[in-house]
Amino acid sequence: MHLFTSKFVQKPEHVTELPGSVSTPKGFSASGIAAGLKKSGKPDLGLLVCKEPCASAALYTPNAAAAAPITFCRDETSAVALQGVVVNSGSANACTGAQGLEDARTMAALASAKAGIDVKNMAVASTGVIGVPLPMDSVESGIGIAAEALSDSGGGDFAEAIRTTDKIDKDGAIEVALSAGTVRVGACAKGAGMIAPNMATLLAFVTTDAAVPAGLLQNLLKQAVAVSFNSMSVDGDMSTNDCIMVFASGQSGVAVDSGSGDAVLFGDALAAVCKGLALKMVADGEGATKVVELNVTGAADDDEAALVSRAVSNSSLVRTAFFGRDANWGRIMASAGAALAGEPALLADIYYEEVCLAKGGAVCSDPVEAGRLEKIMAQPEISVTIDLHRGTASHTMYFSDLTHDYVTLNAEYTT
Amino acid sequence: MHLFTSKFVQKPEHVTELPGSVSTPKGFSASGIAAGLKKSGKPDLGLLVCKEPCASAALYTPNAAAAAPITFCRDETSAVALQGVVVNSGSANACTGAQGLEDARTMAALASAKAGIDVKNMAVASTGVIGVPLPMDSVESGIGIAAEALSDSGGGDFAEAIRTTDKIDKDGAIEVALSAGTVRVGACAKGAGMIAPNMATLLAFVTTDAAVPAGLLQNLLKQAVAVSFNSMSVDGDMSTNDCIMVFASGQSGVAVDSGSGDAVLFGDALAAVCKGLALKMVADGEGATKVVELNVTGAADDDEAALVSRAVSNSSLVRTAFFGRDANWGRIMASAGAALAGEPALLADIYYEEVCLAKGGAVCSDPVEAGRLEKIMAQPEISVTIDLHRGTASHTMYFSDLTHDYVTLNAEYTT
Numbered sequence: 001m002h003l004f005t006s007k008f009v010q011k012p013e014h015v016t017e018l019p020g021s022v023s024t025p026k027g028f029s030a031s032g033i034a035a036g037l038k039k040s041g042k043p044d045l046g047l048l049v050c051k052e053p054c055a056s057a058a059l060y061t062p063n064a065a066a067a068a069p070i071t072f073c074r075d076e077t078s079a080v081a082l083q084g085v086v087v088n089s090g091s092a093n094a095c096t097g098a099q100g101l102e103d104a105r106t107m108a109a110l111a112s113a114k115a116g117i118d119v120k121n122m123a124v125a126s127t128g129v130i131g132v133p134l135p136m137d138s139v140e141s142g143i144g145i146a147a148e149a150l151s152d153s154g155g156g157d158f159a160e161a162i163r164t165t166d167k168i169d170k171d172g173a174i175e176v177a178l179s180a181g182t183v184r185v186g187a188c189a190k191g192a193g194m195i196a197p198n199m200a201t202l203l204a205f206v207t208t209d210a211a212v213p214a215g216l217l218q219n220l221l222k223q224a225v226a227v228s229f230n231s232m233s234v235d236g237d238m239s240t241n242d243c244i245m246v247f248a249s250g251q252s253g254v255a256v257d258s259g260s261g262d263a264v265l266f267g268d269a270l271a272a273v274c275k276g277l278a279l280k281m282v283a284d285g286e287g288a289t290k291v292v293e294l295n296v297t298g299a300a301d302d303d304e305a306a307l308v309s310r311a312v313s314n315s316s317l318v319r320t321a322f323f324g325r326d327a328n329w330g331r332i333m334a335s336a337g338a339a340l341a342g343e344p345a346l347l348a349d350i351y352y353e354e355v356c357l358a359k360g361g362a363v364c365s366d367p368v369e370a371g372r373l374e375k376i377m378a379q380p381e382i383s384v385t386i387d388l389h390r391g392t393a394s395h396t397m398y399f400s401d402l403t404h405d406y407v408t409l410n411a412e413y414t415t
Numbered sequence: 416m417h418l419f420t421s422k423f424v425q426k427p428e429h430v431t432e433l434p435g436s437v438s439t440p441k442g443f444s445a446s447g448i449a450a451g452l453k454k455s456g457k458p459d460l461g462l463l464v465c466k467e468p469c470a471s472a473a474l475y476t477p478n479a480a481a482a483a484p485i486t487f488c489r490d491e492t493s494a495v496a497l498q499g500v501v502v503n504s505g506s507a508n509a510c511t512g513a514q515g516l517e518d519a520r521t522m523a524a525l526a527s528a529k530a531g532i533d534v535k536n537m538a539v540a541s542t543g544v545i546g547v548p549l550p551m552d553s554v555e556s557g558i559g560i561a562a563e564a565l566s567d568s569g570g571g572d573f574a575e576a577i578r579t580t581d582k583i584d585k586d587g588a589i590e591v592a593l594s595a596g597t598v599r600v601g602a603c604a605k606g607a608g609m610i611a612p613n614m615a616t617l618l619a620f621v622t623t624d625a626a627v628p629a630g631l632l633q634n635l636l637k638q639a640v641a642v643s644f645n646s647m648s649v650d651g652d653m654s655t656n657d658c659i660m661v662f663a664s665g666q667s668g669v670a671v672d673s674g675s676g677d678a679v680l681f682g683d684a685l686a687a688v689c690k691g692l693a694l695k696m697v698a699d700g701e702g703a704t705k706v707v708e709l710n711v712t713g714a715a716d717d718d719e720a721a722l723v724s725r726a727v728s729n730s731s732l733v734r735t736a737f738f739g740r741d742a743n744w745g746r747i748m749a750s751a752g753a754a755l756a757g758e759p760a761l762l763a764d765i766y767y768e769e770v771c772l773a774k775g776g777a778v779c780s781d782p783v784e785a786g787r788l789e790k791i792m793a794q795p796e797i798s799v800t801i802d803l804h805r806g807t808a809s810h811t812m813y814f815s816d817l818t819h820d821y822v823t824l825n826a827e828y829t830t
Contacts, residue, residue, distance in 0.1 A: 062756035062757045063752040064758040064759065064760060065749055065752025065755075065763075092745075094749070095748050097775065097777030098777075130748065131748075131773065132778070239749060240748070240752060320821070321825065323822065328545075330509065330510055333480045333510050333655070334478065334480055334545060334655045338479075340479035341476075341478055341479060342477045343479040344479065345480075345481070346479040348480075361480065361512065362510050363547070402731070404819050406822075407738065407821075410731070410732055410735035410736065411735050
């Protein structure tokens with residue numbers, strides 16, 4: 001499976017793609033099985049573990065209606081020494097009250113017992129419909145089967161089991177050449193709807209056999225998420241269940257220390273992996289036919305750059321125009337102007353790829369090669385730049401178009 | 416035409432509907448003609464004037480990419496003594512630079528000369544595609560024809576000429592029984608897409624023959640807009656051209672003074688008219704099949720109530736669920752929780768009409784009459800309440816569902 005399928009993410013030079021997934025780095029085993037939670041009978045329960053102690057990092061959704069597994073992980077597991085995670089799809093275990101929290105605890109207890117690790121180090125994640133209690137009989141028997149199935153080639157099965165409405169795979173593995181030696185990173189993610197910036201979005205799990213201290217791992221994760229999962233939008237909705245976890249087994253014997261050149265190289269690789277996965281999420285956004293890279297430049301400060309880029313990325317009118325292959329720059333200007341309500345007249349330039357469509361807030365009179373704009377709007381990946389001419393800050397967002405299939409999927413995906 | 420077609424707006428007891436429109440109050444004449452701005456050949460230019468001095472009030476979009484007519488009205492016309500407005504559809508005269516502003520000035524100059532009123536008292540409004548310069552030859556000849564056509568029965572024609580993608584009429588007239596006598600109010604509005612709260616939304620024009628001082632009129636307008644146009648959402652997008660104007664001719668001879676009981680009665684009537692128009696806008700929202708009243712109660716303060724109600728109203732997932740007739744309360748909880756990110760666990764109750772679906776943040780176990788929920792979800796107007804249990808503040812929003820027709824309309828409505 002490939003992580004670098006978008007023109008908007010570059011594979012760093014010191015990174016080589018490997019066949020594999022989350023169980024590719026040394027020390028990890030994984031499995032994915034059908035526990036009967038999905039009506040379709042598809043795989044719906046995954047287990048990922050490292051038998052030996054790990055350093056870990058995690059980010060959880062700040063949603064005030066956070067699901068039970070999020071509350072459980074945040075409040076009752078180790079923040080720095082997670083060794084595994086049990087994940088189910090089919091039900092989000094969100095808005096399920098005290099019973100939901102008890103069910104999350106039970107999942108962790110069962111999985112940690114079967115895997116032979118401390119319950120404090122076993123995380124839980126769920127995805128699916130909100131407000132429906134987990135069928136714990138199925139979950140319990142499923143965890144037993146998943147534990148039996150654990151293998152160092154089970155990463156792909158794990159990745160498959162955590163999907164819901166995803167249509168394309170979102171996992172892979174890389175080798176990272178550091179000065180101290182070579183380490184491996186595996187990763188997978190799940191997400192196609194209820195995706196918005198400003199959070200660790202949906203489910204993503206990263207493994208590595210590098211020896212990275214937990215504090216450094218947390219910092220590198222935050223940096224990686226800022227330019228990837230937190231800079232993308234499918235529909236502007238923030239889920240109750242979003243989380244990303246990184247597990248570092250150290251079993252390559254290669255240490256990555258804080259402040260070292262290898263920390264930078266490892267961080268770059270982690271960011272590239274997260275960006276690759278995030279762009280796959282956007283490309284696989286519910287109903288999406290296009291990925292748009294929106295570069296907001298010339299903002300007064302970082303907050304303004306983020307504000308404008310998020311507003312435009314979440315605009316239904318902007319997103320529908322891309323579905324219609326309509327270079328409707330006026331909607332981008334209107335949305336940016338709305339985000340800057342009360343500010344002086346917006347004299348922005350807007351470019352679709354290299355073509356200038358607006359200059360100084362008004363229509364641009366530069367000649368455009370015949371057919372060039374139609375060609376751009378037909379691309380599966382389109383880069384758009386809006387220069388606000390208010391300062392020097394910038395922010396880049398990635399978003400998908402709003403389509404008939406999005407409406408169909410979400411009108412029919414039922415409670 | 417009827418103003419009170421929604422179950423969510425009550426006609427006040429002292430108000431009687433009249434056949435008529437914006438030219439029904441004494442002193443006003445109006446017209447609407449085809450100037451050739453719309454390719455369809457439909458009416459696209461309207462003129463509304465009072466020959467005698469008026470008191471006026473207006474609210475304009477705070478969008479930083481505000482259109483030329485907004486900039487012109489805000490900066491170059493009287494804020495308190497407007498006597499008329501010339502409106503075109505087909506082109507928004509937005510993002511049109513210095514030429515656009517000049518064109519707005521020219522429109523005002525031509526219309527005021529033809530109507531025989533001071534240019535300072537002639538407002539301009541435009542709606543349509545962004546970024547396209549106005550065809551001023553057509554506009555100029557159109558203004559001449561519209562001035563010739565002015566009549567006290569021309570209000571309906573004016574209302575028709577300002578529409579773009581609207582499918583239902585949005586105008587009407589009422590008689591208001593005040594203690595000092597009877598006055599009339601006429602009103603019309605335009606809007607089906609690019610509609611969001613936090614502004615004087617799209618185009619709305621109100622006339623009255625009550626004698627209301629401009630300061631009082633502005634206060635009453637702000638109050639009316641807060642509970643109507645600023646509490647609705649079709650797609651969360653704020654236009655570059657939104658404005659609402661009220662003209663008071665005083666020709667009924669009935670004075671409405673600040674602090675009087677009649678000021679309250681007149682304000683109630685104005686608010687009911689604005690709410691009636693706003694609900695028609697939501698019902699006619701692009702592609703809409705449903706209007707949802709969302710009552711957020713139990714918020715910590717007014718800002719929080721507004722924040723949560725706007726977040727839920729703008730959620731693509733929530734709005735798509737209503738199109739699918741799916742009582743997917745989990746998406747409402749998730750959206751409210753996202754708006755309250757970082758706050759303690761949200762233990763909200765959610766009701767669809769009288770049916771409790773969530774209690775204390777989790778699924779509600781109250782029995783529901785068989786078929787009741789299906790019946791509610793099939794209603795064209797649905798009332799939903801979310802009690803946050805965080806305080807005593809509340810806010811009500813009105814929004815439409817997100818449908819295939821919205822996508823079709825906005826993918827095909829082209830620059």
